Amino acid sequence: MTDTQSREITKADVDKFLFGKHLTSCAVCGRFRSKCDLDVHTLSCQRGATPDCSSSSTLNVLMIVCHNCGAIEFHDRTIIAKWLDSQRVTQLV
Ligand SMILES: [Zn+2]
Numbered sequence: 001m002t003d004t005q006s007r008e009i010t011k012a013d014v015d016k017f018l019f020g021k022h023l024t025s026c027a028v029c030g031r032f033r034s035k036c037d038l039d040v041h042t043l044s045c046q047r048g049a050t051p052d053c054s055s056s057s058t059l060n061v062l063m064i065v066c067h068n069c070g071a072i073e074f075h076d077r078t079i080i081a082k083w084l085d086s087q088r089v090t091q092l093v
Helices: 011-020 077-092
Strands: 038-046 058-066 072-076
Touching: 011 038, 011 058, 011 077, 058 077, 072 077
Parallel strands: none
Antiparallel strands: 038 058, 058 072
């Protein structure tokens, strides 16, 4: 059984996501991105005890760094994982 929360998201996965969403150029320098043009780092932080958040869930974020200009973008890891899952389902049908 695959756990969406803990499964490793590779650079290739992120690449697939970005291309699938047509986010293929850097928002800052406009450079077309491919696998070799970005760095992916997984960040996680504990959500603080905010009034609107009942549980102290861990927030997982993917930090994507443009190799050309160093601009940093953040993408919610959960959203990417879900998108990848939906793509996988589509492929099976
Ligand atoms: Zn850039």
